[in-house]
Amino acid sequence: MSQFCIGRSLEEILDLDFRMLVSALDLNTDEEAQFILYMELDALKSAVAQYLGIEYQGVDPERCKISSIMHGDECIDIALVILPPKELPKILPCSLSEHKDK
Numbered sequence: 001m002s003q004f005c006i007g008r009s010l011e012e013i014l015d016l017d018f019r020m021l022v023s024a025l026d027l028n029t030d031e032e033a034q035f036i037l038y039m040e041l042d043a044l045k046s047a048v049a050q051y052l053g054i055e056y057q058g059v060d061p062e063r064c065k066i067s068s069i070m071h072g073d074e075c076i077d078i079a080l081v082i083l084p085p086k087e088l089p090k091i092l093p094c095s096l097s098e099h100k101d102k
Contacts, residue, residue: 001025001040010048014056016041047078 004024005013018041027033046064049056063083070077 001037001044005044010052013048014045016045043080043082046082047080051076051078 001021004021005016018038021037021041022028022034025033025037027037042059043064045056046059046061047066049059050061050064050066051069055061063085065081066078067081068077068079
């Protein structure tokens with residue numbers, strides 16, 4: 001995703017659509033990669049919105065908070081503290097999921 005974002009403005013990054021990224025990055029059949037992309041996009045949009053000092057739809061400022069910002073010659077490095085979402089999907093032990101399929 002980082003290569004996809006190079007050269008885009010911060011506003012363009014905020015407007016990135018998850019489904020469009022899944023197609024553009026050819027992740028249609030890789031659910032694990034889609035989950036990671038979703039989490040990365042969530043963190044990136046949160047960092048950008050907070051860096052710009054704006055509220056943005058879908059960004060939870062209480063869940064993601066900037067801990068530091070470092071300016072370099074060619075980039076800005078933003079570190080976040082990210083709390084888990086309020087509601088996580090239930091995770092079943094492997095032993096239970098194996099018996100459920102039988």
